[in-house]
Amino acid sequence: MTSRPPDDPVAKALALDGDAARIKDFYREWSRSYDDDVAGEGYRAPEITASLARLVQLSWLRTKRADTQIMDAGCGTGLAGIALRNAGFVQVDGFDIAPAMTEKAEQIGAYRRLLADIDLNADDPGLGEFAETYDIVTCAGVFTLGHVAPEGLRHLFALSRKGGFVIVSTREDYLKKTDFRAYAGQVEESGMAALTFTLPDASYVGDDRADYWVFRKLPA
Numbered sequence: 001m002t003s004r005p006p007d008d009p010v011a012k013a014l015a016l017d018g019d020a021a022r023i024k025d026f027y028r029e030w031s032r033s034y035d036d037d038v039a040g041e042g043y044r045a046p047e048i049t050a051s052l053a054r055l056v057q058l059s060w061l062r063t064k065r066a067d068t069q070i071m072d073a074g075c076g077t078g079l080a081g082i083a084l085r086n087a088g089f090v091q092v093d094g095f096d097i098a099p100a101m102t103e104k105a106e107q108i109g110a111y112r113r114l115l116a117d118i119d120l121n122a123d124d125p126g127l128g129e130f131a132e133t134y135d136i137v138t139c140a141g142v143f144t145l146g147h148v149a150p151e152g153l154r155h156l157f158a159l160s161r162k163g164g165f166v167i168v169s170t171r172e173d174y175l176k177k178t179d180f181r182a183y184a185g186q187v188e189e190s191g192m193a194a195l196t197f198t199l200p201d202a203s204y205v206g207d208d209r210a211d212y213w214v215f216r217k218l219p220a
């Protein structure tokens with residue numbers, strides 16, 4: 001894993017403790033240089049996530065790519081939105097906790113609709129009107145330390161239609177230090193969703209690795 005000085009933005013992001021106000025403050029600052037910083041580090045999560053969305057659509061969905069409804073959760077400045085658009089998806093909505101990030105995402109024109117101030121750590125993030133709407137819910141770079149607790153996953157399943165897919169990256173240190181694996185197991189046992197496959201130990205950013213999880217909401 002890449003060793004980072006404490007003032008490195010990625011290191012700071014990992015220490016936010018899931019606190020909504022701190023996350024918004026931090027990303028207000030980082031939004032200005034985020035795209036350049038993560039490009040400089042070889043951030044791959046958005047492209048890998050969009051590639052998995054393409055694979056899912058080709059393999060399991062009956063909808064045409066251009067009609068496939070996608071919600072990009074924790075969309076940030078829209079890097080996954082760009083990758084999804086490049087993959088041929090055009091019905092893409094997004095949300096994030098940090099308004100400064102969605103403001104950047106607005107500018108790229110890859111999203112149909114964008115929502116800010118949506119906290120995946122909240123009991124009710126306020127996404128009720130979008131329940132069971134999407135064929136695919138993507139979430140790149142959000143299940144990382146300091147950001148969203150594993151339980152936030154349930155809000156992504158709430159957005160997916162039955163038979164739809166949820167694609168989530170989990171950074172390697174997040175998997176080691178949280179109970180995400182156990183929570184994913186509970187999701188399966190409860191019958192909410194089935195794990196279709198994982199892409200284990202794949203590129204994420206710099207030398208850091210991540211697992212990418214592809215779940216299908218039940219009943220399919």
Ligand SMILES: C[S@@+](CC[C@H](N)C(=O)[O-])C[C@H]1O[C@@H](n2cnc3c(N)ncnc32)[C@H](O)[C@@H]1O
Nearest residue numbers: 074075076079097098101119120121140141147
């Ligand atoms: C590393 S960035 C990833 C952004 C984008 N998905 C990408 O891959 O470039 C993490 C994003 O998660 C958002 N985020 C952090 N905590 C969140 C929460 N509790 N609820 C919703 N979004 C959150 C941040 O505001 C930030 O935009």
